[in-house]
Amino acid sequence: MKQKMKSVKYLARIVFFILISTISCKKTDPMQEVISKSFDVIEQQALGMAEYLDDKEGRLPRSYVKEKDEIITSDSRWWCSGFFPGVLWYLYEYTGDPGHMGWAEKYSARVEKEKYNTYDHDIGFQIYCSIGNGYRLTGREDYRDVMVVAGKSALERYNPDLGVIRSWDSNRQKWQYPVIIDNMMNLELLMWNFDHTMEQKFRDVAVSHADKTLEHHFRPDNSSYHVVSYDTLTGLPHVKQTHQGAFDESIWARGNVWGLYGYVVMYRETNLERYLDQATAIANLLIDHPNMPEDGIPYWDYLAPEIPDALRDASAGAIMASALIELSTLTEGELSQKYLSMAEKQLTTLASPEYLAEPGTNGFFVLKRSVGHLPGNSEVDVPLTYADYYFVEALLRYKTLKGW
């Protein structure tokens, strides 16, 4: 009898031990900590920003000058106008709080008129990140209508003879028809329109643009040029240069991660293997490059002459993490694990005090230390609204992937 009691007690101890370890394992998963700690900051900063701008008619956040404690804002025409409404939508997705939805609706309304933007290629950033997220989360019919109008506006910049969407109407004499690698990010708006209207033109234009970019923007090592300008008579590139990178043949970090993100989207939307091949080739280049820092946040340019003292670009790290999380779901085995591990590292670094703001500081932006346009001496080592947007998106993507 004594022996039986002993075994029961022993068994009970084992069961108790397993239960405690399971509970404490769940509690201490490092990525769960990263996500919840980051969202605490995101909520406080985004609400602080929403309240600060509330009475500033039509204004949206752009950056922050620490020395003057000044929040820099823009109107809806700036290419980044959709990112803050997008952050609010993602915050609402995380919390389910109707108050957060109210703010998201309010700031999305400030961007809506950009549905008519035909003056540059940035309509995808402006409308997809704001109203597109709003439609995804609410199903509002008026948001759907905005997305369709925006898709049609985006088509206006497509030249069927060249097969690409024009990026800038620049008066820079050196470019006849400039297309920047960033433009890959606007194809998601076109593919959304194809999915929702079944009008073939949206898909045809997106595929043509992605194919031409594949043909002309990439070097043999799969790094990309920033600007390719097409000769409007021959239809061929007449110049390949940089605008925001260190030099023409350099690897400007954000441009290259825009390309990565864009081909991940195009593979998800079309199932065309060539886009998956390009996405994995870019990812491998950026992850395995000898100048990729150990903590996963790229220098602003992979070939910046001042490496190892070059500035890091948090925005490139955040965009890359978000793209890699999705790419990990489209690949298998070791490759998939490689992409997810890098994204985990990047999110962990971005959630450290080096990059994540103390609530109430940093002009209500979430992340510090991004580089906008270093050669133009503009927005260098500052918070930027797109760094915040893709950081929040990546955290949510990771959470969804894990089913938390």
Ligand code: GLY
């Ligand atoms: N042109 C968008 C960017 O600076 O990444």
